[in-house]
Amino acid sequence: MSIVGAADALVAVNPVPWARAQMAFTLAAHIILVPLGVSWAFMTLIANYRGLKKNEPESLVLAQRWSKYMAVTFAVGAVSGTVLTFEFGLLWPRFMGQWGEAFGVPFAFEGIFFFLEAIFISIYIYGWRRLKPWTHFWTGVPVVVSGILGAASVVAANAWMNEPSGFTLDSAGQITSVDPWGVIFNKAMPLQALHMIVAAYVVGGFLIASVYAMGMLRGRRDRYHRIGFLIPFTVAIVFSPIQMLVGDALARWVYNNQPVKFAAIELVPNTSSDVPETLLGHLNSDGTVTGGIPIPGLASWLSDPSTGKSTVVQGLNTVPVENQPTIAEVNVVHLSWDIMVGLGTFLALLSAWYALSWLFRRDIPKTRWFLRIAAITGVLAVITMEAGWVVTEVGRQPWIVYNLMYVENAATGNTGVWVTFLGVAVLYIGVAVTLILVLRLMSRRYRDTDGGDDDVPYGPRPSPRLDESSVG
Amino acid sequence: MSTAAAVVLFIGIMAYAVFGGADFGAGFWDLIAGGADRGARPRSVIEHAIGPVWEANHVWLIFTWVVLWTCFPEAYASITLTVFVPLTIAALGIVLRGSGFAFRKTVTKTSSKRNFGAAFASSSVLVPFCLGAVVGAIASGRIPAGGVAGDPWSSWINPTSILGGVMAVVMAAYLASVYLTWDARRLANDDMVEYFRKRAVIAAVVAGVVAFAGIFVIHHDAPFLYDGLTSRGLPAIIVSALCGLGSLVLLMQRRPQWARVLAAGAVATIVLGWGMAQWDYVLPQTLTIAQAAAPSGTITAVLVATALAVVLLGPSFVLLYILDQRSLLPGEGVRDQASAPGSS
Numbered sequence: 001m002s003i004v005g006a007a008d009a010l011v012a013v014n015p016v017p018w019a020r021a022q023m024a025f026t027l028a029a030h031i032i033l034v035p036l037g038v039s040w041a042f043m044t045l046i047a048n049y050r051g052l053k054k055n056e057p058e059s060l061v062l063a064q065r066w067s068k069y070m071a072v073t074f075a076v077g078a079v080s081g082t083v084l085t086f087e088f089g090l091l092w093p094r095f096m097g098q099w100g101e102a103f104g105v106p107f108a109f110e111g112i113f114f115f116l117e118a119i120f121i122s123i124y125i126y127g128w129r130r131l132k133p134w135t136h137f138w139t140g141v142p143v144v145v146s147g148i149l150g151a152a153s154v155v156a157a158n159a160w161m162n163e164p165s166g167f168t169l170d171s172a173g174q175i176t177s178v179d180p181w182g183v184i185f186n187k188a189m190p191l192q193a194l195h196m197i198v199a200a201y202v203v204g205g206f207l208i209a210s211v212y213a214m215g216m217l218r219g220r221r222d223r224y225h226r227i228g229f230l231i232p233f234t235v236a237i238v239f240s241p242i243q244m245l246v247g248d249a250l251a252r253w254v255y256n257n258q259p260v261k262f263a264a265i266e267l268v269p270n271t272s273s274d275v276p277e278t279l280l281g282h283l284n285s286d287g288t289v290t291g292g293i294p295i296p297g298l299a300s301w302l303s304d305p306s307t308g309k310s311t312v313v314q315g316l317n318t319v320p321v322e323n324q325p326t327i328a329e330v331n332v333v334h335l336s337w338d339i340m341v342g343l344g345t346f347l348a349l350l351s352a353w354y355a356l357s358w359l360f361r362r363d364i365p366k367t368r369w370f371l372r373i374a375a376i377t378g379v380l381a382v383i384t385m386e387a388g389w390v391v392t393e394v395g396r397q398p399w400i401v402y403n404l405m406y407v408e409n410a411a412t413g414n415t416g417v418w419v420t421f422l423g424v425a426v427l428y429i430g431v432a433v434t435l436i437l438v439l440r441l442m443s444r445r446y447r448d449t450d451g452g453d454d455d456v457p458y459g460p461r462p463s464p465r466l467d468e469s470s471v472g
Numbered sequence: 473m474s475t476a477a478a479v480v481l482f483i484g485i486m487a488y489a490v491f492g493g494a495d496f497g498a499g500f501w502d503l504i505a506g507g508a509d510r511g512a513r514p515r516s517v518i519e520h521a522i523g524p525v526w527e528a529n530h531v532w533l534i535f536t537w538v539v540l541w542t543c544f545p546e547a548y549a550s551i552t553l554t555v556f557v558p559l560t561i562a563a564l565g566i567v568l569r570g571s572g573f574a575f576r577k578t579v580t581k582t583s584s585k586r587n588f589g590a591a592f593a594s595s596s597v598l599v600p601f602c603l604g605a606v607v608g609a610i611a612s613g614r615i616p617a618g619g620v621a622g623d624p625w626s627s628w629i630n631p632t633s634i635l636g637g638v639m640a641v642v643m644a645a646y647l648a649s650v651y652l653t654w655d656a657r658r659l660a661n662d663d664m665v666e667y668f669r670k671r672a673v674i675a676a677v678v679a680g681v682v683a684f685a686g687i688f689v690i691h692h693d694a695p696f697l698y699d700g701l702t703s704r705g706l707p708a709i710i711v712s713a714l715c716g717l718g719s720l721v722l723l724m725q726r727r728p729q730w731a732r733v734l735a736a737g738a739v740a741t742i743v744l745g746w747g748m749a750q751w752d753y754v755l756p757q758t759l760t761i762a763q764a765a766a767p768s769g770t771i772t773a774v775l776v777a778t779a780l781a782v783v784l785l786g787p788s789f790v791l792l793y794i795l796d797q798r799s800l801l802p803g804e805g806v807r808d809q810a811s812a813p814g815s816s
Contacts, residue, residue, distance in 0.1 A: 010550035024772050073569060078530060078570070079571065080567065081534070082530045082534055083563045083564075083566065085538070085539070086560070087540065087561055089537075089541065089551070089553075090556055090559055093550075094549060096549050099545070100541040100766070101542060101543070101549060104542030104545070105542060105773050107542065108538055108539070108542055109777050109780075111781070112784060114531060115531045115781065116784060119789055122792055123791065177769055178766065178769035185476060410557070413553070414553070428567075429565055431571045434575055438579065
């Protein structure tokens with residue numbers, strides 16, 4: 001036991017920051033796969049539809065290849081999602097012990113949608129040859145629907161942490177009854193879920209389009225690449241202005257319902273009216289704001305246009321200091337907000353450029369600069385989404401369940417979390433690098449062989465015989 | 473109400489043991505299939521067999537977790553606090569296994585295939601061992617009630633947990649070998665039928681011996697579990713033993729189709745036996761199902777979700793299974809369409 005004792009002493013480190021780091025890291029990784037899981041099926045079906053309707057072989061080839069890439073990313077997403085179900089307990093056992101009966105409810109429904117998605121992805125991928133073309137097309141539709149509903153369910157659980165409802169507590173703070181409907185459809189859920197689902201379409205669209213933009217920049221200007229670019233890019237540019245509206249509504253909801261998070265977003269230490277919208281800049285520990293470019297009165301005006309600049313914005317100081325995010329957290333929230341809004345606006349402007357060009361010329365803008373920018377939109381969109389997620393999570397600090405449970409009271413007491421964090425970090429980075437290499441390898445092989453098809457994890461079956469050459 | 477939730481929970485565990493177990497077991501045979509040349513043919517059957525549904529099977533694990541933390545949150549907190557180490561290893565192992573398998577399919581170089589294959593196969597053994605050890609920790613009453621941590625090491629490094637871990641690996645290997653025999657038969661690959669059939673017979677015998685030896689381990693280490701297994705759980709254990717024997721006989725008679733069903737039955741009923749043995753505790757002798765249960769609103773929601781799942785997923789799963797078993801889901805037609813001009 002002395003060895004174990006010594007090992008225990010060696011790893012005895014405060015678990016709270018490490019648990020936060022590990023959860024943040026694994027969620028940040030998982031969330032990149034989410035847009036692809038939610039929206040790629042939709043774009044695949046557009047390609048599939050075009051292929052069948054217009055008898056366009058390039059579209060069908062795209063749909064077939066996308067369905068396979070989709071399978072790889074879905075598989076990795078499924079696995080990283082499984083890890084999250086472990087982590088809820090491994091990192092936040094006291095949160096789950098106390099709130100599991102409420103927080104857990106949306107996941108019961110998420111499970112159904114996830115399962116449906118998995119089953120129909122399998123059917124869709126394997127059905128290419130043997131099902132009738134339109135029957136096969138329709139087997140893809142449940143993938144789209146369950147992706148959307150599954151995302152809504154998961155976001156419902158997160159929204160519940162921001163706006164806990166649907167339960168009653170006894171005097172000791174223990175849950176005595178649960179109203180599942182009230183949990184799922186908590187007040188934060190509708191807008192938050194919509195924001196995430198639209199984000200999935202924007203990010204997924206830009207991500208996929210940027211790959212084909214890259215290909216076109218390298219001179220592959222054939223019809224295949226053109227359609228591969230146009231479908232996802234069009235989806236992304238249709239959804240990005242919608243996202244501006246949804247985001248604006250959500251921000252106003254936060255202003256009305258989560259004033260402390262809003263104060264962090266807008267860098268408002270003390271309650272006041274005529275609050276400027278400060279671009280960049282940071283909050284100091286003495287409560288002053290320095291740096292950045294203040295736009296006078298804009299934050300007030302945006303919060304409630306009907307009262308304009310005289311709109312009062314609550315400051316951080318309206319709650320005791322122990323219920324405020326720390327100064328560092330406030331600055332992280334504000335910076336992330338600026339990044340999200342800034343990049344989101346940039347992407348929407350790009351959409352306008354594209355839309356105008358399409359309106360007048362029925363073509364994408366001629367300049368190479370358009371493709372150059374389009375080629376980086378995938379990365380930009382992912383950064384935008386990650387920033388938005390940081391705003392909602394860090395902005396809730398120090399709470400894990402808003403106004404009911406502190407993060408530090410929710411974490412595990414296991415002092416070895418820093419070790420598991422390092423293990424998870426190494427493993428995830430390794431898997432991520434390999435995934436990118438493997439996807440590149442697949443696409444190169446497609447280009448070289450015009451359709452090698454033995455490379456999806458589902459084990460496609462070129463013939464009922466065993467393909468012995470496929471295993472080295 | 474809480475009883476129904478506990479039943480649903482156990483159905484989830486049984487399903488994961490059978491469906492997930494077969495996947496993990498296939499990894500075990502992959503691991504010991506030998507070098508790149510010698511192991512190529514069995515590995516090819518294995519890749520073929522766990523194709524279409526391999527990732528769907530973790531859904532059973534997710535389902536089990538969700539039901540546990542939603543309906544019995546206190547038990548979930550106690551379990552994750554106490555057996556932190558094996559659960560962490562299992563989670564990481566699942567990542568390694570899934571990505572190793574997916575990547576091995578994709579790469580072509582033998583050395584890369586070997587590395588990814590090793591990651592896939594070794595974690596296929598590690599994960600069921602850890603999960604079995606966790607079951608051992610729960611069944612032997614080493615997880616305290618009240619959402620507090622028990623001993624982080626002795627809770628899962630003890631005779632019952634090690635038995636649980638070994639049982640999980642052996643059962644998975646047994647199940648997979650029987651399935652693979654049948655899969656090889658469907659592929660009309662007679663060499664491989666014989667290859668896996670031999671191994672299935674050995675695995676069945678080993679599983680029987682481990683289970684038998686386990687009786688003494690449990691008798692010595694976990695008296696409450698032993699009492700439960702020899703009283704409440706006895707019918708399930710007897711059925712399990714009969715199924716196991718039956719599958720062995722059918723394997724010897726070269727009738728893998730029904731051996732497969734009986735093997736699944738043997739695994740499902742041994743899990744059932746564990747559940748019946750510790751009834752009506754979630755955490756034996758400290759926390760009963762009724763005490764641990766969430767409010768009725770939550771349990772109703774979970775039961776409704778489960779019913780919906782049966783209605784929605786049942787038909788789709790059957791559809792997938794039929795398509796798969798009839799081999800109606802073979803290639804994916806890229807060649808068909810890509811033969812069109814200008815398609816690259």
